[in-house]
Amino acid sequence: MIDGPDISENPDDEDPHEGGFRAHTAITTSRGGPRYAEFSEQVRTLMDHARYACPTPEMADELIEDLKKINDKLATVRIDEWHSPAGTRIDLPSRGNITLPPYEVIDFGPDGVTTTLTFRDFHLGGNAAAHGGHIAVAFDDLGGFASAIAIEGVSRTAYLTVQYRSITPLNTPLRARTWAEKIEGRKVFIKGTLHDGDRLCAEMDALFIKLNPGQP
Numbered sequence: 001m002i003d004g005p006d007i008s009e010n011p012d013d014e015d016p017h018e019g020g021f022r023a024h025t026a027i028t029t030s031r032g033g034p035r036y037a038e039f040s041e042q043v044r045t046l047m048d049h050a051r052y053a054c055p056t057p058e059m060a061d062e063l064i065e066d067l068k069k070i071n072d073k074l075a076t077v078r079i080d081e082w083h084s085p086a087g088t089r090i091d092l093p094s095r096g097n098i099t100l101p102p103y104e105v106i107d108f109g110p111d112g113v114t115t116t117l118t119f120r121d122f123h124l125g126g127n128a129a130a131h132g133g134h135i136a137v138a139f140d141d142l143g144g145f146a147s148a149i150a151i152e153g154v155s156r157t158a159y160l161t162v163q164y165r166s167i168t169p170l171n172t173p174l175r176a177r178t179w180a181e182k183i184e185g186r187k188v189f190i191k192g193t194l195h196d197g198d199r200l201c202a203e204m205d206a207l208f209i210k211l212n213p214g215q216p
């Protein structure tokens with residue numbers, strides 16, 4: 001174990017979860033192999049292009065065949081969620097989880113978590129701005145991160161409110177910050193901000209509940 005949240009350094013060597021959630025914060029750097037970062041980036045680029053693509057019927061025919069091959073290949077290496085690299089690779093943006101908009105951790109500790117977060121073409125809401133749902137997704141993960149640091153354990157979101165203050169641009173490195181404002185028993189009150197330079201794009205107010213051992 002290392003200092004900080006209840007972290008398992010060898011999540012493959014033990015029962016990796018209790019109830020319906022991880023018992024520990026699983027951290028890895030080698031799952032998926034040395035080129036897993038490039039693999040993730042190619043998937044993200046595919047998602048970005050697909051969001052804006054308007055293929056000709058002929059190209060759609062070709063793409064469907066190509067994508068079927070890739071999906072068939074990926075299906076052969078599907079494993080359970082507890083052992084998948086996605087979400088545990090702390091050396092990669094958003095811990096290698098392509099579900100999340102990519103963020104890079106600048107700093108984390110008792111004062112919270114600071115990251116550089118970039119919404120990409122895939123996260124388009126409209127008019128070159130990020131979709132509000134994706135902003136909430138980012139806040140949920142970064143809020144969970146700040147909560148994990150604050151309580152040195154695993155928690156789950158009870159509520160999460162976002163105030164959208166100004167347009168959140170795509171393909172622009174933004175500054176996201178989350179921190180625990182107050183802890184009352186199992187209740188962890190988390191705040192968050194998202195800035196484009198000095199401009200406030202969004203704010204978060206959330207409650208995370210520390211899970212009891214074995215809680216589903």
Ligand SMILES: CCCCC/C=C\C/C=C\C/C=C\C/C=C\CCCC(=O)SCCNC(=O)CCNC(=O)[C@H](O)C(C)(C)COP(=O)(O)OP(=O)(O)OC[C@H]1O[C@@H](n2cnc3c(N)ncnc32)[C@H](O)[C@@H]1OP(=O)(O)O
Nearest residue numbers: 005025090105140141142144145148156157158159187209
């Ligand atoms: C570069 C280096 C990096 C190093 C990395 C290191 C660490 C990484 C760390 C961490 C990993 C990062 C991120 C974390 C990942 C993901 C975060 C996303 C999390 C989620 O995406 S998670 C999915 C969405 N989430 C749900 O799916 C929840 C569904 N739900 C439930 O599972 C239950 O509902 C639950 C468990 C929430 C509570 O249930 P429960 O039975 O345990 O507790 P109970 O109901 O007794 O409530 C206890 C007290 O909270 C109050 N309370 C409860 N709910 C409230 C509400 N809504 N509003 C106001 N107060 C509320 C009660 O009133 C009571 O208060 P009081 O004690 O005062 O009476």
